[in-house]
Every structure is written in structure tokens, then in C-alpha cells.
Amino acid sequence: MRLLLVEDDPLLGDGIKTALQREGYVVEWFDNGTDAMAAVRCEAFSVAVLDLGLPDVDGMTVLRHLRRHSDLPVLILTARDDVDDRIAGLDGGADDYVLKPFDLKELLARLRVVMRRAEGRASQVLEIGPLRIDEARHQASWRGEPVALARREYALLLELARHPDKVMTRPRLESLLYGWDEEVASNAVEVHIHHLRKKLDKALIVTVRGIGYRLDSRLQ
Amino acid sequence: MISIRRYLTRTLALVLALVTALAITAAYLITAHEMEEILDAQLSLESRVVAGLIGPNTDLADYRRITEQLSQPGHFARLYEAGRAQPAGDGRQALLYHHEEHLLSVGFWHPDGTPQLLGAVWNDAGPFPAPQQTGYDWVEYNGARWRVFSMFDAQSGLWIRTGVHEEFFSELESKVVLGNLIPMLLALPVLLWAMGVIIRRGVRPIGALSRQVEGRNDRDLSFLDVTVPRELAGLRQAINDFIARLRETLERERRFTADAAHELRTPLAGLKIHLDNARAGESASLDKAYSGVERLQRVVEQLLVLARIDREAPSQEADVDIYPLALDLVAELWPWAQARHQEIEVTGLEALWVRADPVELGILIRNLLDNALRYTPEHGTVTLELAERDGRARLIVRDSGPGIPEALIDKVTERFRRVADQRTTGSGLGLSIVLELTRRQQASLTLRNREPHGLEVSLSWPSVSPATARRLPRPDTIG
Numbered sequence: 255m256r257l258l259l260v261e262d263d264p265l266l267g268d269g270i271k272t273a274l275q276r277e278g279y280v281v282e283w284f285d286n287g288t289d290a291m292a293a294v295r296c297e298a299f300s301v302a303v304l305d306l307g308l309p310d311v312d313g314m315t316v317l318r319h320l321r322r323h324s325d326l327p328v329l330i331l332t333a334r335d336d337v338d339d340r341i342a343g344l345d346g347g348a349d350d351y352v353l354k355p356f357d358l359k360e361l362l363a364r365l366r367v368v369m370r371r372a373e374g375r376a377s378q379v380l381e382i383g384p385l386r387i388d389e390a391r392h393q394a395s396w397r398g399e400p401v402a403l404a405r406r407e408y409a410l411l412l413e414l415a416r417h418p419d420k421v422m423t424r425p426r427l428e429s430l431l432y433g434w435d436e437e438v439a440s441n442a443v444e445v446h447i448h449h450l451r452k453k454l455d456k457a458l459i460v461t462v463r464g465i466g467y468r469l470d471s472r473l474q
Numbered sequence: 475m476i477s478i479r480r481y482l483t484r485t486l487a488l489v490l491a492l493v494t495a496l497a498i499t500a501a502y503l504i505t506a507h508e509m510e511e512i513l514d515a516q517l518s519l520e521s522r523v524v525a526g527l528i529g530p531n532t533d534l535a536d537y538r539r540i541t542e543q544l545s546q547p548g549h550f551a552r553l554y555e556a557g558r559a560q561p562a563g564d565g566r567q568a569l570l571y572h573h574e575e576h577l578l579s580v581g582f583w584h585p586d587g588t589p590q591l592l593g594a595v596w597n598d599a600g601p602f603p604a605p606q607q608t609g610y611d612w613v614e615y616n617g618a619r620w621r622v623f624s625m626f627d628a629q630s631g632l633w634i635r636t637g638v639h640e641e642f643f644s645e646l647e648s649k650v651v652l653g654n655l656i657p658m659l660l661a662l663p664v665l666l667w668a669m670g671v672i673i674r675r676g677v678r679p680i681g682a683l684s685r686q687v688e689g690r691n692d693r694d695l696s697f698l699d700v701t702v703p704r705e706l707a708g709l710r711q712a713i714n715d716f717i718a719r720l721r722e723t724l725e726r727e728r729r730f731t732a733d734a735a736h737e738l739r740t741p742l743a744g745l746k747i748h749l750d751n752a753r754a755g756e757s758a759s760l761d762k763a764y765s766g767v768e769r770l771q772r773v774v775e776q777l778l779v780l781a782r783i784d785r786e787a788p789s790q791e792a793d794v795d796i797y798p799l800a801l802d803l804v805a806e807l808w809p810w811a812q813a814r815h816q817e818i819e820v821t822g823l824e825a826l827w828v829r830a831d832p833v834e835l836g837i838l839i840r841n842l843l844d845n846a847l848r849y850t851p852e853h854g855t856v857t858l859e860l861a862e863r864d865g866r867a868r869l870i871v872r873d874s875g876p877g878i879p880e881a882l883i884d885k886v887t888e889r890f891r892r893v894a895d896q897r898t899t900g901s902g903l904g905l906s907i908v909l910e911l912t913r914r915q916q917a918s919l920t921l922r923n924r925e926p927h928g929l930e931v932s933l934s935w936p937s938v939s940p941a942t943a944r945r946l947p948r949p950d951t952i953g
Contacts, residue, residue, distance in 0.1 A: 269747035
């Protein structure tokens with residue numbers, strides 16, 4: 255999952271990035287609003303974490319920009335406990351807010367909630383036929399049996415499962431799995447797909463020739 | 475506490491009473507004087523008439539007839555012979571036409587002072603005193619005073635004296651006084667009541683204005699909009715101006731609290747997440763958490779400094795030499811600069827006297843140096859120059875840091891404003907402390923970017939104190 259982090263504070267931004275990367279997110283961190291607004295227009299993200307207090311542009315401006323150019327779920331970070339500020343944030347199109355200083359577990363839970371809500375799910379457990387993914391515990395199981403997955407394999411499976419039966423192009427999957435600064439081998443996605451098919455079921459992930467992959471939800 | 479209403483009512487009532495008393499007194503005095511003149515004229519006229527009636531041919535029978543005419547019941551007029559009173563007549567003709575007739579009388583005397591004929595009451599206690607000279611006089615007789623007119627009639631060879639009893643005067647005078655006093659006393663309560671009503675109506679706008687102020691709670695900072703008379707418009711304006719200033723202060727305080735919350739919570743959030751990361755096994759996170767603690771500490775220290783200078787009374791100004799003060803501070807910060815391989819130079823004058831508060835000046839220079847060192851990369855140089863230019867004392871701190879984007883150069887002195895994309899651990903309070911202290915020292919602050927990069931902060935005071943300022947032969951270098 256590719257996450258857009260807009261945080262001007264070097265210490266906090268660095269901490270969030272490290273923590274979220276450990277949780278399997280691909281984090282793109284911007285310390286100003288202008289660059290973040292430019293990035294959201296040409297890059298694919300799963301979720302955004304936005305600090306409202308930015309040095310160059312008002313956080314609310316960035317929020318409105320995000321809302322106009324994408325349906326990305328947005329979680330705002332704010333140091334202001336003024337109720338009006340939070341209401342303005344939520345009314346401005348934010349999906350949720352976290353008050354600084356926050357608990358890492360709470361931030362992660364809220365991130366899962368806003369993404370789930372964006373997909374129209376109520377539960378944090380994704381179930382597609384015999385496949386079951388518990389997002390909170392980073393746990394996938396197949397026909398009731400837990401399956402041990404590497405970090406990238408899990409992230410790839412999650413991206414496919416969040417959009418079942420939809421064709422996900424290879425470049426999009428790559429961008430959701432890897433940050434800009436990471437070297438991506440040309441066959442990286444294929445290798446992970448191969449491993450997933452071996453660990454789960456050959457028929458679960460269907461190759462759409464020349465375009466990408468799709469997760470088959472009708473498999474029993 | 476004085477009450478305008480009570481003051482007006484009291485003083486106006488007093489003035490009214492005084493004016494009334496004065497008017498009555500004046501009326502009394504004028505009337506008394508006029509009365510005396512009229513009565514005097516009447517007395518002399520009567521004397522002339524009487525003088526016209528008697529002459530050298532007037533015989534004893536005539537005098538006897540006059541005596542009978544002048545007699546009143548109980549008070550007979552007397553005819554005298556050789557100074558002795560002749561026996562009174564039978565009193566058949568003694569009549570009283572008016573009860574106040576016994577307050578008037580007439581008499582005749584021989585030139586030697588012996589009486590010839592004395593009117594009714596002038597015989598009551600022996601003969602009335604004889605006249606000595608022509609004219610008006612007050613004469614004491616029978617325990618009372620008489621106003622008399624005396625003249626000598628050469629034809630008859632007699633002194634003629636006519637008189638009016640003092641009671642006649644006092645009665646007239648008291649009637650005049652009462653005539654004035656009674657309507658005044660009747661009108662006074664009406665006047666006082668009307669005055670009270672007018673005053674109460676007059677001060678009503680004051681009550682309305684104070685009720686509007688009184689009735690509001692401490693969060694209501696709306697302007698007073700009650701219509702007031704011209705005399706209170708100034709007060710209302712002053713209160714409204716005060717409310718405006720109060721609003722501004724509260725808004726600044728509110729913004730400050732919000733900013734302070736942001737500035738405290740953000741490093742706290744960073745600190746927390748780095749500790750979480752450290753716990754999850756990230757090895758570099760403990761160091762980062764530590765730097766978070768350092769930053770928090772600095773924010774708290776700066777907030778305390780700011781709170782203190784915000785609260786403190788006006789500075790204690792004295793003649794201060796900046797040079798030794800600056801050297802002390804440079805020495806204090808030197809180990810820190812050394813650790814980052816930075817150099818601090820002190821150049822320019824070796825003595826520079828200004829009017830300032832030494833303690834606040836110290837905090838000010840320390841903040842400038844601290845800021846400069848913080849934003850200057852390793853191996854960079856910070857210069858502190860003391861100079862005197864255009865009659866102004868100047869302290870200039872130059873660094874070789876990134877400078878400030880031109881668009882932000884006016885904004886950096888706002889509280890908590892930090893320049894974007896910097897990786898230093900400033901609290902965002904340094905320059906706002908500097909600005910506040912600069913204002914307190916009546917100095918001025920200018921920020922300017924340097925070429926190719928770096929910032930120049932210049933402080934200047936309106937005038938150099940006359941104390942000697944010597945130029946250094948060459949710059950001292952420390953670090």
C-alpha cells in the first residue's frame with residue numbers, strides 16, 4: 255500500500271515513515287504542501303496522512319486539492335485540539351483525524367479504518383471465497399490454514415484482494431509496492447505472483463496477458 | 475464614591491437656597507431704605523404744613539384746640555407752660571381714627587428747649603426730648619426709637635418736630651420680607667422636585683451605558699452600541715477602543731496557545747513514535763528520540779523566556795557596553811560551535827555603549843547567536859560585528875546558513891514560524907523573542923539575506939552613548 259505522508263516536521267515525519275514502512279506501507283514523504291499536491295496528480299496512492307500545519311500552504315488547501323483530484327482516503331494529523339479546527343478538517347473532506355501526540359497503534363488502526371471505509375467494507379477482515387486476510391494482524395489464511403507470506407507478497411496479495419476481479423496493471427502494482435527511491439527488478443511483480451500462486455492456489459490470481467493481474471473471487 | 479446625581483441635587487439646592495436668602499435680604503434692605511426716604515419726606519412735609527398753620531398770632535386758645543384735636547383715648551396731648559404740663563381737657567374730642575395713629579406724633583418747643591405742645595404719646599413718659607438742630611434723627615424715648623424731623627419756625631418762634639415710631643418701620647419691612655418669603659417657600663419644594671426629575675433624566679444615559687458594560691459576561695467582547703449624548707460619546711469610544719485592544723490581545727493569546735500546543739505536541743508525537751520504533755527494534759530511533767527530547771526542552775525553555783518577558787515590567791535601562799557582554803556569550807556558546815566545527819568571529823568596535831536593559835540585551839544577543847549557529851552548517855562561520863553608522867549603534871550577526879526565502883523574510887519573526895525544508899531543531903520562537911526584546915529596548919531589527927547564502931540580522935539603537943568607542947585593529951577570531 256502506497257501512502258502519501260505530508261508532514262513538515264523532520265523528526266515526526268521520519269518517525270512516521272519508519273513506523274509505517276515496518277507495517278508494510280510504501281511511504282512517500284513530503285515536507286511541504288506544494289510538492290504533495292503535485293505528486294497526488296500523477297502518482298497512485300492508497301491513503302494519505304496530512305498534517306494541517308504546513309509552512310508553505312495551509313493544510314486545508316492541500317486537503318481540498320486532494321479531494322478535487324482523487325478519492326484518496328485522507329487522515330489528518332493535527333496539534334490543535336480546537337473542536338472547530340477538527341470540524342473544519344472533517345467537513346473539508348478528511349476521513350478521520352488523529353490528535354498529536356498519538357499512539358502508533360491508534361494511527362495504524364485509523365489508517366486501516368479509513369482505507370476499509372473507502373472500499374465500502376465494515377470489517378477489518380477481508381474474505382474472498384477461501385481466502386481470508388486479517389489486516390490488523392497482517393495474517394493471510396487459505397481454507398482456514400494460516401499461510402506464511404513475505405512482506406512484499408502480503409502487500410501484493412492485499413492490493414489484489416482489495417480490488418477483487420479488477421485488473422491491476424503491472425506498473426500500478428509496482429508503484430503501490432515500491433517507493434521512488436527503491437530499485438525495482440523488471441520481473442519483481444511476476445516473481446511475487448509466482449510465490450503467491452505456489453503458497454495459495456494456482457487459479458486464485460489470473461494473468462491478463464499484456465495488461466496485468468486480477469484476483470478471481472469466484473474460486474471455491 | 476461620589477454620585478453625580480446626589481452632587482448635582484445637593485449643590486443646586488444649596489445654590490437655590492442661598493440665592494433665595496440673598497434675594498430676600500436685598501429686598502429687605504432696599505425696602506427699608508426706600509421706606510425711610512418716603513417716611514422722611516412725609517415727616518418734613520407734615521412739619522411744613524404744621525408750620526404753615528401756626529404763626530405769631532396763634533393764641534393760647536388755638537393751641538388748646540390743637541391739643542384737643544391731637545388727643546387720643548388714654549393718651550392726651552398736652553399744652554405746657556413754663557415747662558410744666560397743663561392739666562388735660564375732658565377728653566371729649568379724644569378719638570382714634572386708626573389704631574396705628576399712636577405710632578405718629580408731633581410737638582412744639584420754645585427755642586430754650588421747653589415744650590409748648592406735645593402730641594398724644596409723647597407725654598407718656600414725661601416730655602419728648604427737645605430738638606437741637608434742624609433735620610432728621612433717631613431719638614430714644616420710652617424704651618423705643620422714633621424717627622423724627624425737626625425744624626424751627628421763625629414766624630411763631632417755635633421748634634416743630636414730627637415723628638414716626640420704629641415699629642411703623644419694622645412692621646412695613648417684615649411685611650415686605652414675608653411677602654417675598656412666603657411665595658419663595660411655597661415654590662421651593664416644587665423647584666427641588668423639578669430639579670430632581672431633570673437631574674435623574676439627565677444622568678439616565680450614564681446608567682444605560684454602565685448597565686451595558688455591567689451586564690455582559692467576560693467572553694462578550696462586542697462593542698457598546700447604546701446611543702449616548704455627546705458628553706458620553708468620548709467615554710463610549712474609549713471603552714470601545716479598549717474592547718478592541720482587549721480583543722486583539724485575547725486573539726493573540728489564543729493564537730499563541732494554539733501555536734504553543736502545536737510546537738509542544740509535534741516533537742512529543744515525534745518522540746513517541748521514535749520510541750515506538752525503537753521498541754520495535756529500529757536501532758537509529760533512540761538517537762532520534764533523544765533529539766526530540768532536546769527539541770522539546772528547547773521549546774519549553776524558550777516558552778518560559780517568552781512568558782517571562784511578556785509578563786515583566788518595563789525594562790530597567792542603563793548604559794551598557796555591548797562588547798564584553800557579547801564576548802561572554804560567544805565564549806559560552808563556543809564549545810557548542812566547536813563541536814560542530816563552526817567558527818564565531820567578533821569584529822568591529824571594542825566598545826559600544828547603548829541604553830538598554832543588560833539582562834534582556836543578553837537574552838537578545840544569545841538568541842541571535844544561537845539562531846545563527848543553529849542554521850549554519852558544519853564548518854560554517856558566524857560573525858558578530860559591532861559598528862557605529864549614521865549615528866546609530868549597530869550589532870550585526872551574519873551566518874552562512876541557507877538564509878530565509880524572500881517571501882518569508884517578513885514572516886519569520888512571527889511566533890513559531892520556522893523556515894520550510896530545514897532540518898534543524900529550532901523551536902520557532904527564537905526570532906519572536908528577539909523581536910519582542912528589540913521592541914522593549916527601543917531598538918530596530920532588520921533581516922537580510924546574504925550572497926551567495928546566509929542571513930544577516932542587524933540590530934540598531936537610535937543613538938550611541940557618548941562613551942568612547944575604539945575601532946579594533948583586526949578581527950578577533952574565536953573557534
